Every structure is written in C-alpha cells, then in structure tokens.
Amino acid sequence: MQPLLSEQEILRRQKREQLIGLGIEPYPAALYNFTHTAKQIKDSFPEEKPQETENGEENFDEFKEISLAGRLMTHRVQGSAAFAEIEDSTGRMQLYFRRDEICPDEDKTMYNTVFKKLLDIGDIIGVKGYIFRTNVGEITLRATEFTILTKSLHPLPIVKRVENEDGTVKTYDAFTDSEQRYRQRYLDMIVNPEVRDVFKKRSQLMGVMREYLNDKDYLEVETPILQPIYGGAAARPFKTHHNTLDMPLYLRIANELYLKRLIVGGYDGVYEFAKDFRNEGMSRFHNPEFTQIELYVAYKDYEWMMNLVEEMVEKIALKLHNSTEVKVGENTINFARPWKRYTMYEAIEHFTGVDISEMNEEEMRKTALQLNVPIDDTMGRGKLIDEIFGEHCEPKLIQPTFITDYPVEMSPLAKKHRTKEGLVERFEAVCNGKEICNAFSELNDPIDQRQRFEEQLELGKRGDDEAMVLDEDFLNALEYGMPPTAGLGIGIDRLSMIMTNQNSIQDVLFFPQMRPKAQPKYASQSDYTDLGIRTELIPIIQKLGFLTIEDLKEAIPSKLFNDMCGMRKKMKLKEVKNPTKEEVEGWLKK
C-alpha cells in the first residue's frame, strides 16, 4: 500500500516506464565491472600537465579506458555538453558529457532523452571514458558511454558543499533532521558521506582489537544470547519465551559468566564482541541493545589488564587518527601511554580535598552532604563513595585515567583486594567524563562468590529489581576451579563515540532504537474498486485525502460528490467523467 506519491515521485515512475519503452532496462541484471574507484583516480592522476595532444588535451595512456560506477549526485547541463558528479564508496568524481561523444551517430536519443530527461539525481550509473583535468583544474572523467544501473524513485535531499579558498567546506541545506536520519539511515549515508566514515571507523576500531587479541592467541568465541538465567551485570532484562521448551528465556545483559566457564574449561584467553540487551531508559548514552567486548585472561590480574587496555586503546587511536590525540568536542584527548592512575580514594581527595579512606559510614554521609552530593538513607558505604566520585570526579576526568580499588559492595564479581580491606581489585578507565571500560581480578573463590550472590539476593528481596540472580551452574563451574583471571569489558559504542567525536550513541549505531511511526493502512486500488469506484476516479479520491477506506466511509455523500467534481476540474482530468450523486452514495453504502 503506497501513500500518495508526490509530483516528483510520479514523474520518476513515468521516467522508469519511458526507459523501458526505449528498450533500456532500468534495473539490469548483468554485473557491471568498473576499473577504478573515484579515490583511486584522484590519488594517482598526476599533478603535472603532460605534453598536450594536438587538440590541446591531456591524455595519459593509463587513464584512457576507465570505468566507474556510482550514484548521480548532481548534474549541470549546458546544451550539448554537461557536467555531472557521481559518488561511489570512496568519494565523488566529476563527469563531463558531450552529445557527439555519447551519440557519435545520427541518433541523439541517449544524450537528448536518456541523459538529459530520464536521468535523475540519485540514479546509479556506470560510465566509461578517459580522465582529464578541466580548465579549473578538477580531475574529471570524460564520458564516452554510460549505463543506467538503477533508477531511483524518490528525490534525494539536496546537500550542497562549497569549498572555500582556505580549504574549509561550507554546507548548504544539510540533511539534518535526526528523526529522518535515524529512521532512514540509508538516506543519511547517501547524502552525508561523513556518516559512512563514522561507521567505517567503528569497524576499524573493532578490527584493531580483534587483531591485537588474536596476535596474543586469545580465542574469539560466541556464547548464548538467549539465557535461562541472566547474569554478569545488574540490569533489568528483556524477557521472552521458548515455545517448545515452554520456558522463559532472557536476552543477555552480559556474557561474563559464560566466558568464565570457558576459562574454567581451559582456554588461556577468550573474548567476545557481544550485543547485550538492557530493558532500561534511553538517552544519548544508552540504547536498549549495545555492544561490549568482554575479555578474560587466565593467570593475570587487574594490574596486568590495565597495561593491556592502555596499549590496545592507544593502537586504536593511532589506526583511526594516525595520532594518539583525538579531538572530542571542545577537548583534545591524548591516549598516549601511560595513562594517569588514581585509586578511588585518591581521586576523591584530589578533586574535593577530602580524604575519606579512613571514614566510617556516618562520617562519609556527613561528607557527602557537605559536598552537596544527593544521598538517601538506603545508601551504604560503597554507594556513598560511588556517588561522591560520580558527582565530583568523573565529569572532570577528560584525559584517559584509570580509577582503581572500588568498594566491595558495588562489585559482586570482583576479587577482594590483596591488601586493602573492604575494597576489590577493580578498575575503570574514565575518559571525556565517562567510563569507557570496567575490569577486575575476577573472583574465583567459589565460597566467597556464593556469599556475594546471596548478598545480592538480599538486595533483590529488599526491592532492588536489578540485583543479580544466583546462577548455580556458574558456581558449580567455579567450584571445579577457575585459575586466577583478569577480566575486562569495554563499551564499544561509547568508545566509538569518543573515537569518532560523536555526541550521541545514536550516531554510532546504524539503526538506533526508535518508536515505530504509526502507519495508517492505506487503501489499495482493489480496496477502492471493491466499493464500485471506477479506477480513473481513484486519484481524485486520494487527492481529496481519503487514503483509507475508513476515512472514506465517514464522508458525507453530497459533500464528497461536490468535492470530487471540483477536484476533477482542478486536476484537469478532462477525459474522466464525473461521478453521479447516486454513484457516490452507492460506494458509501457498501
């Protein structure tokens, strides 16, 4: 069921028909071999002017038989010659057409009709020809032949970019409506090529990690997304149901407990790029489904893991930006090793001037109040520390910084600190005011782990709907013995945001979660004809805004009759006979 088409959309459908009428297939089946991409040509075409040929044109042998394929983005017709630009996956290339070169024979249809009339911005074409440089110096393909590869039926948003003399690019009429950009990401990518670059960088980012970890002989694995017991994090899950087993299943909120089972099983290192799902609020930092990499390495501890994180993230910056420095908003962030390291207590002392390391819960509560940190009575010591840190430290940490040694209450899967009472061997890396990773020396004492889970169960009983659920099989695995292990989780989306200077998680996800747009059920041709409406009258009814049968049924017959006669005249449909009043009444009665 199509909504009413715009003038331009109707026209493009007609052009498609006309192409077919001329014997030109608008969607040919055969492959199209192109010899180059736009970038390859621009990178390799020489700066220097060569010996000019007799007719005053440059002519390099190696740039003689060139073909390209891409989407037509602009055209400037000047009578019997024309300029156009196509964009392929690597960028744009200007094309130059001449009528007599496209149509060397008497028949000028290919130029006059197909090129000038039937081709639209957005169509995908292939071109053959040779490369030259225009008077103004732009590398251009002089087309001797072109092939329509795909006819586009929707007009494209037109974005114009002008390069100033100082090299800055000014954009006019940018396609910026975020709703349309996210709902129709393909359109966003067509007209905003820098969007494609963001996702390319995201892919490279994951590629660097994969390569780095594979070089260390760690194993990339896959673990269940559908889990009977969700665990490994504190969050509300999405719940679903398996019909054959007739049991509830949950989309994973983390994969931590499965990866640890694999360490128990004997691998030295395992990692997984995991889509996790959390049924919680959405914001520019939260999407219901998001990607984390989790890594577990046997016989290592969190100190060791910090060095790995530094090295790996530095490599990412170098790969994506050829520099350890990355501009993010107002800030320039330098990922060069080594990163600053604070214990949580040191960080709080550094930013507030208060040493809370020796305080009991009551003193800490007072301190929080003095520091204007919003607190409530349910908060224990661990939560208070976390709140103070979140309020006064985290937002100020712009350069990558490790924060170590967290309160045990907040970390039910981390090993107790080897020397510091009440703390665990955990670190987060904070960057641009946000956490980018979370890691610990993993808790492998099964008795301790059971106690921690039971404390979580208590929290759950007290109404914390995000407290962890006890996973008996995971404990069973630990009881067989898991070697000392360092574990790490990095939010791929958030790291991508920083590495690509994007302000919202939606800008690093191809298809961010959106509320579906309510689509009215548009009536089809047969829905109308079933009511006895003549086919030629349907456009008039649609034009009057009756796009669903429900709407039409509610119309007042005499008014509909009058409106239709008026609209028929306005649409200049002289050959269409007006309906009679009885005819109209007949439709609405059915």
Added chain:
RNA sequence: GAUUCCGUAGCUCAGCUGGUAGAGCACAACACUUUUAAUGUUGGGGUCCUGAGUUCGAACCUCAGCGGGAUCACCA
C-alpha cells in the same frame, strides 16, 4: 518517567498582532560546448503532525494526543 524546545513543499527554512501560504535548492519547459551552490527566463508542487476547542475567520491562541531533539531521573 519529568521538564523543555520543535513538527509548514522532496530537502533546508521564513511566515509580524489571528485575515485563505513564501524563499532557496530540487522538479518541469526553453536557452546554453570547461561548469562546479553553473546561469537566465517561465511554470508546477502544500492534510501547515493529528484531533477537539475559542473565533465571523486558526499555520499562528487553548487543550489533548502522536513523533523527534535536548536536559534531568533511572542505569555499574
């Protein structure tokens, strides 16, 4: 979930104190052989998000709803 801003042509946006809708690009027609936001002339294109209310009259005011953005809350 709360607060707030926004929704007008295919796109980007104007639209005064309420008086029947405007521009640029895109589209159509004509002209044009090195243009590049090509140019010149002419023309077509609108459910002003939806629904109700106030009014002689609503794109504009009021209320409700839908969708989106931002901030906050929640969220390891």
